[in-house]
Amino acid sequence: MTDLHSSPEKLIKLDCRRTGFCNYFQSDLEQLLQEVARKFPKTGYYQGMNCIGGFLLKYTSDYQFSLKVFNFLMEKRLETYFSDNFKNLKQLLFVSEKIFELYTHNIHAQFKSKDIGTEYFMSPIVLTLFTQSLQFIENFQLVATIIDIVIAEGWIGFFKVLVVIVQKVENKAVKLDYDELLGYLTKEIFEDLITLNFGSLKHEISKLTIPKGLLTGLGTQYEDTTVIIDNYWVSFYEKRRPSTFHPSKLN
Amino acid sequence: MSKRSASCQFCFRYIFLYLFSKDSPFNFNPRGVQLLEELVIAVLPGICSESDNNFKTICFILFSFYEIFFRDLEKSVHVLSSRTRNKSSACKLNLDQRVLPKMHSSLKASFKFMSNRQNLFSSYFLRFLRSITLWHTSSLWNYAVAFLFNYVDCRSINLYFSNYPKTLKKNKKSHLKYPREIYSLLFQTTNYLLKMDIKMTLQVFTKINLKNSHMNLGDFEEMSRKLENVHFSENIGKTIVKNPKTHINKIILVLKKSLPFCSISQEYSIFKLTYLNSECSKRIRPPIIKRILMKDRLDKKHRKALWKLLSEVSALCKSPSNFSQQRRNE
Numbered sequence: 001m002t003d004l005h006s007s008p009e010k011l012i013k014l015d016c017r018r019t020g021f022c023n024y025f026q027s028d029l030e031q032l033l034q035e036v037a038r039k040f041p042k043t044g045y046y047q048g049m050n051c052i053g054g055f056l057l058k059y060t061s062d063y064q065f066s067l068k069v070f071n072f073l074m075e076k077r078l079e080t081y082f083s084d085n086f087k088n089l090k091q092l093l094f095v096s097e098k099i100f101e102l103y104t105h106n107i108h109a110q111f112k113s114k115d116i117g118t119e120y121f122m123s124p125i126v127l128t129l130f131t132q133s134l135q136f137i138e139n140f141q142l143v144a145t146i147i148d149i150v151i152a153e154g155w156i157g158f159f160k161v162l163v164v165i166v167q168k169v170e171n172k173a174v175k176l177d178y179d180e181l182l183g184y185l186t187k188e189i190f191e192d193l194i195t196l197n198f199g200s201l202k203h204e205i206s207k208l209t210i211p212k213g214l215l216t217g218l219g220t221q222y223e224d225t226t227v228i229i230d231n232y233w234v235s236f237y238e239k240r241r242p243s244t245f246h247p248s249k250l251n
Numbered sequence: 252m253s254k255r256s257a258s259c260q261f262c263f264r265y266i267f268l269y270l271f272s273k274d275s276p277f278n279f280n281p282r283g284v285q286l287l288e289e290l291v292i293a294v295l296p297g298i299c300s301e302s303d304n305n306f307k308t309i310c311f312i313l314f315s316f317y318e319i320f321f322r323d324l325e326k327s328v329h330v331l332s333s334r335t336r337n338k339s340s341a342c343k344l345n346l347d348q349r350v351l352p353k354m355h356s357s358l359k360a361s362f363k364f365m366s367n368r369q370n371l372f373s374s375y376f377l378r379f380l381r382s383i384t385l386w387h388t389s390s391l392w393n394y395a396v397a398f399l400f401n402y403v404d405c406r407s408i409n410l411y412f413s414n415y416p417k418t419l420k421k422n423k424k425s426h427l428k429y430p431r432e433i434y435s436l437l438f439q440t441t442n443y444l445l446k447m448d449i450k451m452t453l454q455v456f457t458k459i460n461l462k463n464s465h466m467n468l469g470d471f472e473e474m475s476r477k478l479e480n481v482h483f484s485e486n487i488g489k490t491i492v493k494n495p496k497t498h499i500n501k502i503i504l505v506l507k508k509s510l511p512f513c514s515i516s517q518e519y520s521i522f523k524l525t526y527l528n529s530e531c532s533k534r535i536r537p538p539i540i541k542r543i544l545m546k547d548r549l550d551k552k553h554r555k556a557l558w559k560l561l562s563e564v565s566a567l568c569k570s571p572s573n574f575s576q577q578r579r580n581e
Binding site for chain 2 (some may be wrong): 072145151205
């Protein structure tokens with residue numbers, strides 16, 4: 001586990017060494033991540049950016065071009081949820097769990113029965129926009145298609161990709177036991193994505209509708225719930241706080 | 252009428268208006284006109300065969316093309332000042348000779364279609380004139396006025412439309428059903444935009460009216476006096492030139508709405524057209540790029556080009572001062 005208090009430069013160096021699929025571009029990747037982190041100080045560097053940067057460098061083989069696209073992704077897509085120390089990440093995970101519940105009911109029920117939180121496998125996918133799958137299998141074409149969708153449709157497109165992929169592997173995943181399912185979600189699912197026919201991922205995405213209103217509604221629901229929970233804890237600590245001295249009580 | 256043809260109608264009408272009202276350095280950009288030409292050639296026969304509802308579009312396209320390609324401007328402009336003549340000749344277009352025969356056959360079919368609808372023709376002609384008042388650059392006004400002069404003055408051209416199918420022998424009269432409005436527009440254009448002397452303008456128009464007897468002499472003189480008064484009032488400019496910003500907003504809206512019904516080649520054409528105007532470029536290019544990105548089987552080369560374009564447009568939108576530099580490079 002990386003020390004949380006390490007400087008971003010150290011973290012970047014360490015993570016670049018870990019980005020196995022991008023060995024040839026290690027120094028470029030370091031420079032790219034540092035530049036992006038400097039340009040977006042609110043987000044800075046987080047673990048996962050190395051995979052996105054690595055993918056862009058390897059796919060485009062052009063540093064300046066990768067930098068442009070990365071900046072675009074940060075500005076238009078990633079910064080919304082990941083800035084200010086992942087302030088809105090919880091909301092993103094909440095929304096994605098609810099979408100799972102609505103669109104892939106069977107597998108969601110399976111997760112619940114086995115007490116596996118969706119964030120367990122969702123967080124790395126969300127933070128790296130599927131690029132972490134390249135650590136396990138070199139499916140650049142599929143990842144590029146997913147990036148296309150994220151660029152074109154934003155987070156709604158990303159959720160659609162998630163739903164379509166999970167629907168594809170649903171039948172297999174439902175039959176697995178607890179340990180197998182955990183293993184499957186972290187690694188084997190990405191290998192399966194290659195064997196499954198994903199020639200028309202965009203076509204399948206276009207058939208699926210996730211209304212914008214639903215995302216907004218879920219966002220509001222999350223905020224309302226957070227307010228209720230915060231109020232609960234405030235009143236809880238208020239009650240437990242020892243009564244303070246007040247001069248009027250002397251009389 | 253299908254959604255597709257309806258959207259094409261809007262699309263073309265607004266592309267024309269857009270071309271006519273775009274940034275000044277690109278007026279009558281041959282590249283843009285050539286693109287339009289190709290678009291219209293591809294779509295015009297389809298529109299003609301569909302239904303009467305497309306009449307308005309045909310009129311618009313035809314008049315625009317008629318004006319751009321089939322007028323001998325030098326002849327018509329001789330009545331205007333020498334300054335005007337120089338400007339108009341500077342705006343001449345290089346017409347692709349391979350395209351011209353195709354255009355002719357399409358236009359012939361459309362003229363035939365139009366000439367069977369005499370009443371509509373007149374009212375659409377007036378609307379067309381009104382739309383001309385949206386154009387706001389002097390070189391464009393030269394074109395517009397030259398066209399109008401020709402139309403009003405030249406009886407043979409007047410008869411061209413009504414005579415087209417030789418079997419149709421009625422209605423040989425002029426089509427000017429609304430001469431008052433048309434003359435009023437002509438006065439305004441020559442006065443306001445061409446800065447022609449009011450007395451000279453009145454002389455020219457009186458001569459034209461006498462020759463063609465569009466209006467009776469008393470009415471014409473009364474109208475001339477009124478127009479002369481308007482000429483010296485302060486608000487004349489405001490009544491003619493509408494706010495081009497609002498106009499571009501409308502164009503962008505319509506183009507965006509048309510996109511779902513366009514083929515890939517049409518989308519690419521619209522995409523290329525957006526290079527002509529900075530405002531349009533900022534607002535139309537990203538949705539088009541996104542739509543193309545969502546197409547199946549995108550190869551690596553195209554994908555990279557689209558990613559690059561999108562990221563560049565996005566960066567440019569943040570710093571508008573870079574736009575002109577980029578356009579120069581392109």
